[in-house]
Amino acid sequence: MLLHxxxxxxHLAGKPIVRDLGFQLDAGELLVVLGPNGAGKSTLLKGxxxxxxxxxxxxxxxxxxxxxxxxxxxxxxxxxMPQRVEVNFPLTVEEIVRLGRPAEPLSQSMPVxxxxxxxxxxxxxxxxxxxxxxxxxxxxxxxxxVLAQVWDAQGPxxxxxxxxxxxxxxxHQQQVFSLLRGLAKQRGFAVLAVAHDLNLAARFADRLLLLxxxxxxxxxxxxxxxxxxxLAAVYGLSARILKLEEGYPLVVPRxxxxxxxYSSLSPSNTAPVNPSCRQAS
Amino acid sequence: xxxxxxxxxxxxxALLLILGAALVVSVVSVTNGAYPLxxxxxxxxxxxxxxxxxxxxxxxxxxxxxxxxxxxxxAVLAVCGAILQGLxxxxxxxxxxxxxxxxxxxxxxxxxxxGGTWLGGWLDLAGAWALPIAAFVGGSGTVFLxxxxxxxxxxxxxxxxxLAGIAINAIAGAGTGLLTFYSSDEELRSLTFxxxxxxxxxxWDDVAMAAPWLLLSLCAAPFLARPLxxxxxxxxxxxxxxxxxxWTKRAAILIAGLGVGAAVAVSGLIGFxxxxxxxxxxxxxxxxxxxxxxxxxxxxxxxxxxxxxxARIVVAPAELPIGLMMALIGGPFFLLLLxxxxxx
Numbered sequence: 001m002l003l004h005x006x007x008x009x010x011h012l013a014g015k016p017i018v019r020d021l022g023f024q025l026d027a028g029e030l031l032v033v034l035g036p037n038g039a040g041k042s043t044l045l046k047g048x049x050x051x052x053x054x055x056x057x058x059x060x061x062x063x064x065x066x067x068x069x070x071x072x073x074x075x076x077x078x079x080x081m082p083q084r085v086e087v088n089f090p091l092t093v094e095e096i097v098r099l100g101r102p103a104e105p106l107s108q109s110m111p112v113x114x115x116x117x118x119x120x121x122x123x124x125x126x127x128x129x130x131x132x133x134x135x136x137x138x139x140x141x142x143x144x145x146v147l148a149q150v151w152d153a154q155g156p157x158x159x160x161x162x163x164x165x166x167x168x169x170x171x172h173q174q175q176v177f178s179l180l181r182g183l184a185k186q187r188g189f190a191v192l193a194v195a196h197d198l199n200l201a202a203r204f205a206d207r208l209l210l211l212x213x214x215x216x217x218x219x220x221x222x223x224x225x226x227x228x229x230x231l232a233a234v235y236g237l238s239a240r241i242l243k244l245e246e247g248y249p250l251v252v253p254r255x256x257x258x259x260x261x262y263s264s265l266s267p268s269n270t271a272p273v274n275p276s277c278r279q280a281s
Numbered sequence: 282x283x284x285x286x287x288x289x290x291x292x293x294x295a296l297l298l299i300l301g302a303a304l305v306v307s308v309v310s311v312t313n314g315a316y317p318l319x320x321x322x323x324x325x326x327x328x329x330x331x332x333x334x335x336x337x338x339x340x341x342x343x344x345x346x347x348x349x350x351x352x353x354x355x356a357v358l359a360v361c362g363a364i365l366q367g368l369x370x371x372x373x374x375x376x377x378x379x380x381x382x383x384x385x386x387x388x389x390x391x392x393x394x395x396g397g398t399w400l401g402g403w404l405d406l407a408g409a410w411a412l413p414i415a416a417f418v419g420g421s422g423t424v425f426l427x428x429x430x431x432x433x434x435x436x437x438x439x440x441x442x443x444l445a446g447i448a449i450n451a452i453a454g455a456g457t458g459l460l461t462f463y464s465s466d467e468e469l470r471s472l473t474f475x476x477x478x479x480x481x482x483x484x485w486d487d488v489a490m491a492a493p494w495l496l497l498s499l500c501a502a503p504f505l506a507r508p509l510x511x512x513x514x515x516x517x518x519x520x521x522x523x524x525x526x527x528w529t530k531r532a533a534i535l536i537a538g539l540g541v542g543a544a545v546a547v548s549g550l551i552g553f554x555x556x557x558x559x560x561x562x563x564x565x566x567x568x569x570x571x572x573x574x575x576x577x578x579x580x581x582x583x584x585x586x587x588x589x590x591x592a593r594i595v596v597a598p599a600e601l602p603i604g605l606m607m608a609l610i611g612g613p614f615f616l617l618l619l620x621x622x623x624x625x
Contacts, residue, residue: 051517075523082517088370089513089568092287099514102507102522127287145514149522 002027002156002190003048007057010040010047017043019214020057022277027156027188030181032201034225035211036235041194042083044211045162048192049080062156079149083162083194085142087130093117093141094126100148112151116144119179121172135167143176150189159183161193165200173197177204198251202226210234216277223249290565292572299576303583307352310590311344315598318344347483351589351603352582353495354480354548355558357540359581360502362555363562363573367509368533369443372563376541376555379446379534380423383453385545386476387460388419393472394460412475413490413546420542423449428534437530439516478551478604480589491547498540499578505533506570513568551604553611554581561618 003025010018018040025031033041046052048059050066059066061078079100087096097116101109117123120140125133130141143164150157159180165173181204183189195201201208202222209219212234218225226249231237242250285291290298312318316339325331326340358376366374376382392415427449431442464472508524519526544551558581559573566572585603592606 046517049517049521051520071520071525072523075521078521080517080521082515082521085514085518087514088372090563091513091568094287095567095569096514099510099518099522102510127285129287142514 001025002062003158003192004060005048005057006059008044008047008054008059009056010043010052011055012043012052016055017214018047021211021214021216022057023209023216023219025158025190025192027190028184029206030184030191030193030204031207031209032205033192033194033209033211034196034198034201035217039211040214041211042162043214045080045160045192045194048158049078049160050074061158075149076153077150077156078158078160079146081142081146081159081161081164083166085138087138090129090131092127092129093122093133096130096141097122097144097148100145100151109148112148113144116148116151120144120147121175136169136172139164139167140172140176147183157187157189159189159191159193161191163194163196165195165197173200180204198226198231202249202251219277226251287567289567292566295566296572296576296579299579299583303352303579303586306583306587306590307348310348310351310586311340313590314339314344314593342484346485346488347480347589348586350483350488350491350547351480351586353488353492353499354544354551355554355585356578356582357495357498357544358551358554358585359558359577360499360574361537361540361544362581363559363570363577364502364505364509364533365537365555366559367512367570367573368530369439370512370515372560373556374443375552376537377450377552379442379537380427380449380453381420381538381541382545382550383450383457384423384426385416385420385542386550387453387456388422389416389475389546389549390457390460390464390472391415391419393475394464394468413487416546417494417542420545421538423453424534424538424542428531428538436527437534439530442534474602475549476604477602478549478607479600479602480548481600483547487547491543494539494543498536498543501532501536502574502578503571505529505536506574509533509570549602549604551585551607553607553615554585557611557615558584560615564618 001024005024006022008018008021009016021044023031033044035041043052047054048066054067061069061074066074094113094117097113098106098109101112114123117126120143122137122140122144125137125141130138133141143161146159146161150159161180165176168176177200180191180193184191184206193205205222207220208222208225210217210225210230217234218230223243226241228239228241231239231251238254240252240254242252244250308320308323311323312320316335318336318339322331322333322336323340326333326337331337361376362374365376365378366372368374369378389412392412396411427442427445428437430445431438461469461472508519508526508529511519511522511524512529516526519529541555559577562573562576562580566576585607588606588610589603591610592601592603595601
């Protein structure tokens with residue numbers, strides 16, 4: 001098992017954000033972490049990225065406790081894409097992608113940079129300055145930078161991606177997720193991606209992990225996780241789940257009738273949380 | 282290839298170009314002044330052909346220390362500006378922002394104004410070096426204070442550092458104002474001169490005192506280039522790429538505190554170099570620190586030596602304060618640049 005998380009708890013400013021969370025991620029697997037806003041997805045990802053102190057439990061990566069990995073060593077095997085990266089300085093697209101491979105001479109990293117810029121459809125932006133790009137273009141640039149870091153790594157690789165397609169158009173979303181799936185299947189990368197798009201997750205993920213108030217509500221294959229009752233309980237979303245002949249579910253939100261008047265808007269759902277992760281088998 | 286794919290000057294030729302400019306400005310600076318020397322005189326003195334004692338004295342005891350100090354101070358101010366702008370991820374950050382200039386000037390002005398009273402013992406003790414040492418201690422002391430305030434449990438918050446710097450600037454500014462209020466006419470004169478910056482008194486003593494710190498900060502800066510590049514993408518990315526974020530922050534603050542502290546101690550307050558030079562370098566050569574740091578050092582030194590030269594020439598035989606000169610050249614130039622980029 002490449003990534004093993006057990007009883008993980010993370011506190012921010014004294015408040016528990018992630019509680020008693022356990023899951024595993026194997027090489028070659030694409031895991032999508034879902035959950036409502038504030039469920040603890042980004043905090044979990046930052047915990048795995050080594051940004052947050054762990055309050056309880058443990059994370060082990062490739063058989064060794066995360067905190068025991070030397071920073072430089074783990075940076076060769078783990079790449080992280082934060083939810084937002086803002087560039088205020090006149091760096092070109094190529095320069096940003098190259099930041100993923102800081103120690104290497106340019107001539108040596110150039111083939112990787114060109115390949116990645118091509119794969120993420122930013123080759124035509126190569127010499128453009130990043131601050132002038134659109135949100136989606138910037139996101140693809142950052143993803144290329146993140147992939148460059150571990151592109152030809154020897155041994156296990158973990159990708160941690162926080163909403164890496166949130167600003168992309170539908171075609172690029174598909175393109176990026178099929179690239180990630182390809183990396184998992186062909187290169188054995190372990191990919192953990194936080195996302196909001198249920199259908200994108202259902203289409204590409206091997207497994208889904210649904211977070212609710214810092215805990216695992218349910219995890220398993222898309223069909224097992226995306227059920228009407230689960231979506232209603234966690235998101236307060238009324239939806240139909242269609243089974244496509246391609247073999248993955250399609251979530252179609254229902255029309256909930258007339259829009260309620262503002263005064264009658266109730267506080268968000270108060271569904272009870274199952275303390276132990278429901279492992280659909 | 283002079284222009285690369287991004288329409289920027291290629292790095293190698295650009296650095297050579299700045300180096301050429303630095304040489305030209307150095308020769309102009311050494312030859313011009315109250316006692317004119319020709320390039321031939323200088324060559325003669327240097328290889329020992331010319332037996333002109335005055336020329337020799339002017340060159341070795343007046344012009345050279347001034348040139349060296351000017352170049353080092355300009356280089357350090359520009360490099361520290363570049364480092365802090367990278368650290369704060371803000372192209373408008375200035376060495377003054379973390380309180381170093383304010384702390385140094387408060388200490389220096391305290392020595393000027395209170396030298397006859399409370400701080401008399403310090404003057405007796407330190408003699409001619411009382412002012413620069415006080416400025417250096419004041420400058421690096423305030424940086425240390427701001428850094429301590431912003432650090433908790435081994436982590437330094439860059440945002441808190443910025444805010445603490447602003448608050449310390451305000452407090453030191455108030456202290457400076459208070460001292461100015463109580464100063465005599467004569468003290469006010471030397472105080473004003475100091476706050477406007479000057480290389481006019483540069484001697485080998487000053488070089489000997491400041492150069493180790495200035496060189497230390499210049500030589501250490503390039504080691505921060507790669508982590509600072511990562512800083513441009515955000516503090517978290519620095520860690521993701523395998524660098525030690527807190528170590529980088531501490532090193533950057535230490536380098537800037539020592540460098541700017543030493544620079545202010547020997548030359549007073551010289552603004553604008555730290556802001557304008559890295560900005561210009563980034564827009565002509567790109568924002569990667571492996572280029573920005575050496576290019577800023579060369580360009581900053583060149584600019585300050587050039588400004589010092591002008592400051593001596595325009596109202597000869599008197600001199601304009603170099604801080605004033607910098608603002609006079611830099612201000613309009615920067616505005617021109619802004620207007621051009623706005624239109625383009």
